Amino acid sequence: MMGAYLDFIRIRFITMLAYRVNYYSGIVIYAINIGAYYFLWKAIFGEQQELAGFTVAQMTTYVAVSWMARAFYFNNLDREIANDIRDGSVATQMTRPYSYLLVKMMQGFGEGLFRLLLFMIPGMIIVCLIFPVTLPTDPMTWMIYLVMLLFSFLINSQINILTGLFAFFVENNEGMMRMKRVMVDLFSGVVVPIAFFPGWLAEIMKWLPFQAITYLPSSVFTGRTPGSEIAGVFGLQVVWFVVLLVPIWFTWRAARKRLFVQGG
Amino acid sequence: MLAIDVKDLRKQFNVQKNREGLSGALKDLFKREYTEVTAVKDISFQIPQGEICGYIGENGAGKSTTIKMLTGILVPTAGDLRVNGYVPYKDREKFVAEIGVVFGQRSQLWWDIGVIESFQLLRKVYRVSEADFRKRLNNLIERLDLGDLLNRPVRKLSLGQRMRCELVASLLHNPSILFLDEPTIGLDIIVKTEIREFLKDLNREEGTTILLTTHDLQDIEALCSRVIMLDDGRIIYDGGLEDLKNRWSKGREIHFEFSTQTKLATLQALTGDLDVTWKMDNDLTATMWLPHAINVSDALSKVVGGAAIQDIKIVETNTDEIVREIYRSGSASTESEQQAALKETTVS
Numbered sequence: 001m002m003g004a005y006l007d008f009i010r011i012r013f014i015t016m017l018a019y020r021v022n023y024y025s026g027i028v029i030y031a032i033n034i035g036a037y038y039f040l041w042k043a044i045f046g047e048q049q050e051l052a053g054f055t056v057a058q059m060t061t062y063v064a065v066s067w068m069a070r071a072f073y074f075n076n077l078d079r080e081i082a083n084d085i086r087d088g089s090v091a092t093q094m095t096r097p098y099s100y101l102l103v104k105m106m107q108g109f110g111e112g113l114f115r116l117l118l119f120m121i122p123g124m125i126i127v128c129l130i131f132p133v134t135l136p137t138d139p140m141t142w143m144i145y146l147v148m149l150l151f152s153f154l155i156n157s158q159i160n161i162l163t164g165l166f167a168f169f170v171e172n173n174e175g176m177m178r179m180k181r182v183m184v185d186l187f188s189g190v191v192v193p194i195a196f197f198p199g200w201l202a203e204i205m206k207w208l209p210f211q212a213i214t215y216l217p218s219s220v221f222t223g224r225t226p227g228s229e230i231a232g233v234f235g236l237q238v239v240w241f242v243v244l245l246v247p248i249w250f251t252w253r254a255a256r257k258r259l260f261v262q263g264g
Numbered sequence: 265m266l267a268i269d270v271k272d273l274r275k276q277f278n279v280q281k282n283r284e285g286l287s288g289a290l291k292d293l294f295k296r297e298y299t300e301v302t303a304v305k306d307i308s309f310q311i312p313q314g315e316i317c318g319y320i321g322e323n324g325a326g327k328s329t330t331i332k333m334l335t336g337i338l339v340p341t342a343g344d345l346r347v348n349g350y351v352p353y354k355d356r357e358k359f360v361a362e363i364g365v366v367f368g369q370r371s372q373l374w375w376d377i378g379v380i381e382s383f384q385l386l387r388k389v390y391r392v393s394e395a396d397f398r399k400r401l402n403n404l405i406e407r408l409d410l411g412d413l414l415n416r417p418v419r420k421l422s423l424g425q426r427m428r429c430e431l432v433a434s435l436l437h438n439p440s441i442l443f444l445d446e447p448t449i450g451l452d453i454i455v456k457t458e459i460r461e462f463l464k465d466l467n468r469e470e471g472t473t474i475l476l477t478t479h480d481l482q483d484i485e486a487l488c489s490r491v492i493m494l495d496d497g498r499i500i501y502d503g504g505l506e507d508l509k510n511r512w513s514k515g516r517e518i519h520f521e522f523s524t525q526t527k528l529a530t531l532q533a534l535t536g537d538l539d540v541t542w543k544m545d546n547d548l549t550a551t552m553w554l555p556h557a558i559n560v561s562d563a564l565s566k567v568v569g570g571a572a573i574q575d576i577k578i579v580e581t582n583t584d585e586i587v588r589e590i591y592r593s594g595s596a597s598t599e600s601e602q603q604a605a606l607k608e609t610t611v612s
Contacts, residue, residue, distance in 0.1 A: 004388035011385065015376045092372040094337045097361040098389055171280065256353070257339050258278075 004098065005106050012110025020118060027123045030067055031130070037063045037191075038131050052195040057134050058222050059193075064124070064133045066190050066218045071120045073153040073213065075108045078177050081164025101161055101252060108157045136223060144230060148217035151237040156213050158244040159184065165248070168255040189215030209240040266346070267441050267473040268311040268334060273343035275304040275329050303329040305497035306343065311490075313440070316467050316474045318484040318505075321494035322591050327477040330494070331445050334475070335365050348441060361390060364434035368446035371426060372433060373418045379429050380414040383436060390437035397436065404432045407462055424455035431459065435466070442466075444476035448483055460486045481583045493590065500590070505583070512590055513581040515555040520567065521575040522548050534570040538563055548574075 016023075041059050045051055054062065081104060084090040093100045127133060136142065163180045166173045185191055187210035194205050194215045205211050216233045219225045225233055278298040283291055304326040311317050321327050332338040333345060336352030336359055345351060350359040366372070373382040387397045405411055408428040413421060421429065427447065434442065444463075448456045464487060466472050478484060484491055484505060491508055493501035501508060525547045532542055540554040540563060554563050560578060567573065 004385065004391075007385050007388055011374065011377055011381065018376070087370075089370055091332060091337045092365070092367060092370055094356065095335050095360050095363070095365040095372070096389055097357045099357070 005102065008103050008106035009110040009113065012107040013114050016111055016114040017118075023115075023119055026071070027119060027126065030071055030119075030123055031126055034064050034067050034127055034131065037067075052193070053224065054193065054195065057132065058224060060131055061133050061135070061222045062193060062218050062224075064127045064131060065221050066214050068120045068124050068127070069149055069152060069214060069218065070185075070190055071123060072112055072116045072149060073156045074115070075111050075157060075160060077104055077108045077157055077160040078164035078180065080104065080107075081161060082167035082173055082177065085164075085167040101248065104161065105154075105157055108160075109153065112153050136221065141221065141223070144234070145217060145221040148220060148234060148237060151234075151241055152213045152217055154241050155209055155237065155244065156184065156188075158241070158248060159209065162244070162248055162251060165251045165255055168251075168258055184210060184213065187211070188213040189218065193218075209244060212237045212240045265313055265349075266310050267313045267315070267348060268309075268475065269344075269346040270310070270330075270334075271308045271344040272306045273304055273308070273330070273333065273345055274302065274306050274341045275326075275333060275338060276341045277301045277303060303497055304333070304340075307494070307497070307499050309492055309499065309502055311473060311475065313473050314467070314471045315490060316463070316476070316488050318488035318491045319475060319477045319494065320479075320481070320484065320491060320587070321477075323479075325494040326497040327494055328445055331443055331475070331477060335363065335443050336360055361437065362439055362441070364437070364439035364442045366427075366430050366434045366442075366444045366447050368427070368444070368449040371418060371430065373426070373429060375419050376417060378415050378417055379410075379421070382418065382429075382433060383414075386433055386436050392437050396438075400436055400438065401432070404435060407465070408432060408458070424451050427451060427455065427459065431462070438470070439472070441473045441475070444474065444478075446478055447476060448478060448480050456480070456483070463487055481587055485583060493587075495591065509580075509583060509586060512586045513556075515553055516560075516581060517579045518552045518554065518560070518563070519577040519579065520550045520552065520571070520573055522550070523572040523574045524548075526550065526571050530570065531567065535563060535566045538566065 038060055041063065042056065045056050045059070049055060051059075081090075084093065090100065093103070128135070136145075159180065163173065163177055166176055170176070187194075187205060187208060189211060194202055194211055197205060205215075216225075216237060220230055220233060277300070279301050281292075281297040281299050283289070283297070307326075307330070319327055319330065329338065333340050334347055334352060336356040339353045348359065348362055352359050373379065374385070377385075383397075383401060386392075387394075392400075405414070408431065410425075410428055410432065413425050413429065418426060418429070431447070442463075448459060451459070460483060463474060463476075467474055467487075474487070476483065476487070488505060490503065491501065491505050492499055493508075528542055528544045528550070531550060531552075535542070535552070538554070538558055540552050540558065543551045543553070545551060552563065552567075554560070564576070
C-alpha cells in the first residue's frame, strides 16, 4: 500500500515535469520579488547596522531563503480539494481503498519535490549570484534546516487541506482560500519577519501555526536562533503538525456526514 | 449469501434555500434557511450473489444517491445496509477493496497520465500481485480490444475508449460486486453492445454481481433478470422485466397497409363491436390499438372481410413506452396506489 502512496508522489512529479515551462517564469518572478524586498530592506536599514536583531546580511539571506522555501512548500491543495468537492469527483476517490487526504498530501509532496529540484535550487543559485546572500557553512545547520523545511511543507499543507475541506460546508470558499493565502504569507514571516511585528501582534503570532511555516526555519538557517534553542523551535513545529491533525480529522468526519455529491 | 441487503434505507439532505432579490440575499448572508429533501425514502431490497439487477427511475428519483450509499460514499440518514457483509460507510477502505465502481459521468482514471500507468497505480492501490494483474489485464485488454490505447493519456481518449478503460480499471482487483452508474451514457450503439456483451460474459464466467443504473432500457433488456424501479425515492416495482411488461403493457398495436384507399369510418364500422381504437397514418396505412383482453385473430377477422390488406405488422408496446407510462402515472398517482401496485407485482 505504501508503494501506492509513493507512486502518487512519483506521478505528480512526472506530471509537473510535463508542464515545466510554466515554472521557468516562476523562477524569474521569485527572483524579482527577492530583489524588490532586498532593495526595500536596504532602504529601511539605511545607515543602521541592525534592526530588530537583524543585520543587513542576515536580512538579505532571510529574504532569499524565505522566498525560496516558499517555492518549495507552496501548493494548491486547498484549491484542488475544493474543486474535487465542487465537481463531485471526491465521490470516485471515496470508492478507492486509500485515504483521500493522505493521497492529496502525497500529491502535494510530489509537487513540492518538483519545485525543490527545478525551482528552489536553481532559483537559489541565481539569487546567490545576484545578491549578497551568506549561507551557513555548518552541514549540521543544513541538515536541521532540511528537516524543518519538510515540516514547513507539512504544516502549510495541513492548513491548505483544512481550507479546502471548507468547500463541504459553504457553497463557495474562494474568499476563504484567498484570505488564507494572504494570512499565510503575512503571518508566516515571508513578507515581514515576525520580529518586526508590533509587540502585541508578535505575541499573538506565538500562538498561531503560521510562524512554523517560514519564520522559525528561516531564523534557524540564518543563524538568528541560538544553538541551544534549536531543539525547542523544531519541537514547536512538530507540536503544530500534531495539533493540526485534530481539526482535520474532525472536519473530515463531519464532511462525510454532510457530503452532498453534485448531480445527485 | 446476499450480495446486497438493504432495509428501510433513507437519505436526507439539507439543501440551501436561496431567497429572492437583494434583501433575500442579505438575509441569506446572516441566517441561512435550509430545506430538508428526502432523496431516498425507506427503501428495502435484497440482491443475491451473481445477479444482474437494473436500477431505473427518472432523473432525481434517488438512483445515484442509493448507489452512493451502497458504495460507501454517502452515509445514510437511517436504515440498515449491508453489502458483501460490510456496512459500507463504516469499513470503507476494507469494503471498497472488494467492489468495483464505474460512474459513467465522471472518470476515475487519472487525467494526465497514460492509461497503463493508471492501471499500474490501481494495481498498487488494490495490492494486486504482478502475476494476477498481468493475467487479468491481458484478458480484459483482449476482451475489450484496448491494445493500442494503453499508452495514450486519458484526456486524449474518446468517450467510448475511455468507458472501456474505466471498466478495466474497475475490474483489475477482481471485485465480487460491480456498481455501474449509467455506464452506457453517451456511447454509440457499437460500444454499447460491446459493453453489454462483456458484462454478460463477466457475470456468467466470474459470477460477478452487477447493479446498474441506466436510462437506456435496452441495457436492461439485454442484461438484467431483475429490475428495481424507483420513483420519488420509493421503490415502485421490483421484479422481472417480463412481469413488468405484462403488468404494465395494456395492449398492442397492429399496423395495416391497405392496397386501396380506406376510410377511418369504414374501419371503425368493421370493428364496431370491439373495444379497439383506430388511427389513420395516411390514406393507405392505419394503426389499430387493441387491449390484451381481445384476441388478435378476432380483431383481424373483422378487418379482413371489409378491407384489402396488403401487409400486417403486430407490435408489442415496447419497454420504453411502458416505462414512460409508469413514470408518468407513478408520479401522478397517490402513494396508496403505488403501494397497491407494488403488492400486486410482488404477488405475480
